[in-house]
């Protein structure tokens with residue numbers, strides 16, 4: 001179904017929503033059909049901790065609520081407004097939430113809370129209020145959104161309808177730079193002048209790129225002069241448009257939260273049976289235990305507190321390689337501990353070298369730079385770095401787009417040994433001369449194939465040729481991913497010393513075997529029905545539903561909420577605050593279904609995701625492998641169900657059959673038939689057999705590239721989703 005078709009489907013819903021909303025707007029504000037907005041000036045939306053907290057507590061992301069039974073109680077409104085939120089801020093009929101834990105807690109998607117905090121809440125209820133009707137989800141006095149909301153009437157909403165939002169476009173911040181766009185308004189305004197109701201304004205005017213999101217609570221009209229140094233435009237390039245003012249809440253500081261972790265699964269020990277191959281010269285031998293790594297006591301304590309007792313294969317091989325100072329390209333299955341595989345030896349080096357505590361300085365010169373493609377992932381890496389460096393003088397800092405630039409700078413100037421960054425924000429900060437690269441000893445590209453593809457590759461090249469960046473001979477460069485297409489490996493050589501080592505754990509690009517994969521033939525028009533059927537069977541188990549476009553993510557989230565399935569969504573058109581809220585709601589179980597675009601496909605480590613559903617299959621098999629890798633992590637089991645549309649997915653049949661076969665999954669006969677009847681140029685993978693082989697490109701062409709086709713043959717990855 002093309003975008004136009006979705007538009008056609010969406011529009012009828014629009015017309016049915018609008019009148020009710022308008023009606024509610026004028027109602028008296030009592031008992032579930034009210035729509036009170038507290039008049040406040042928009043300046044209250046400016047940044048500052050109290051307002052920020054207020055926002056978070058008020059569940060601003062939920063612009064609408066449907067049928068909350070206890071509408072008269074403001075705290076319940078707050079809860080309900082944060083509950084079941086989806087898309088851009090609509091929650092439907094979550095009635096009777098009285099536990100305000102959600103408000104108290106950090107509602108960011110990043111901090112790993114004890115999941116019970118939220119799960120014992122009646123948040124899983126899928127009941128709608130029988131009353132129905134719309135109510136402003138933020139109509140309590142605590143509502144941040146309501147403070148913005150009283151001007152003007154409803155004109156449109158991004159959530160669910162997404163009018164005017166181009167699909168397939170790039171995400172803000174990073175991607176904006178690639179396209180060279182500068183604050184141009186990319187999305188037609190849905191609301192007329194003066195409309196700044198939460199959902200409206202989000203949907204309304206303003207660019208969705210460059211971190212400038214339109215007239216909403218995350219941005220204010222900028223008037224500062226352009227002090228831009230980097231070529232790249234970005235959210236701080238503020239002569240034309242509003243600035244991003246969102247300041248993420250600080251992560252909890254208590255030790256329990258820092259070391260919160262989930263349990264390894266029943267298949268954790270099976271990791272030992274996976275074949276590993278190291279290619280390159282003079283590789284140091286693998287270690288079998290943490291003790292053999294000879295780490296300092298503080299690191300060992302942190303490892304123990306993190307609940308790690310045994311090394312995963314990628315850790316067994318990568319840790320000694322990195323400790324030996326070698327460059328590394330490592331490819332290991334999703335959820336198998338690649339993050340610790342680079343963080344621990346880097347920290348060990350730093351401790352060993354006697355790193356001095358980083359102090360306040362206008363120009364910081366970190367020793368380690370870690371770059372990853374998405375904001376949520378980079379923040380996750382930061383939290384891991386903070387965990388493993390606990391009790392040391394090493395200071396990790398995270399910066400990413402969609403947040404106030406000044407906040408990033410403030411974090412940095414306080415001291416920075418390890419900088420975790422998304423590419424766009426990193427280049428901005430380098431341009432502002434807050435980060436110097438002269439001291440960089442370790443450069444890590446996580447999701448390295450993504451960081452080097454045609455989307456981010458140019459940015460990464462720029463990074464390594466920045467003034468001050470040590471040459472590859474002078475720094476240690478480490479690349480990690482679960483997939484590594486051959487072309488990308490060749491590009492990577494430019495970043496690595498020629499004697500780099502290549503570690504392949506299992507099959508390069510292979511899917512995690514702990515994920516039970518099912519492929520169903522489902523036509524575009526039957527997908528929604530099938531999805532609901534599956535989700536009803538699943539019950540409350542946490543499920544990620546991947547769709548192709550941002551607009552569709554909103555639409556499907558809206559649809560599921562209407563079906564009384566509490567759902568939230570994450571994609572590149574959502575404000576960063578909303579993204580974090582969505583992730584938080586999903587993590588804690590408040591919304592057990594997360595509809596996502598590819599922005600959530602890589603790296604995210606969320607406890608207890610039992611199911612991944614590919615409502616739309618991705619355009620590449622690598623992306624498929626990453627998506628289904630959100631479940632079945634760290635020895636736990638998971639399930640992935642993919643809807644295969646004969647109209648659009650045939651090109652994936654061959655690589656899909658290969659991935660299924662390699663992971664010892666059942667392959668449907670119909671899929672095999674399509675695979676054998678579809679010619680894919682360049683696809684050389686045997687669809688049978690399960691022989692391990694290295695695919696270090698230095699050894700010559702691999703016969704086991706599961707990518708199925710080369711990246712040059714696939715649609716431009718930067719075109720198909722939002723990356724930051």
Ligand SMILES: Nc1ncnc2c1ncn2[C@@H]1O[C@H](COP(=O)(O)OP(=O)(O)OP(=O)(O)O)[C@@H](O)[C@H]1O
Pocket residue numbers: 261262264307308309310311312315332333334335336337338339340481482602603604605629630633634
């Ligand atoms: N040795 C270990 N023992 C126990 N848990 C571990 C160990 N190593 C990693 N973990 C945990 O396993 C989970 C997955 O790790 P991580 O996110 O690093 O996987 P990954 O290989 O980077 O996955 P992806 O390819 O999806 O990015 C995390 O929760 C991490 O804390």
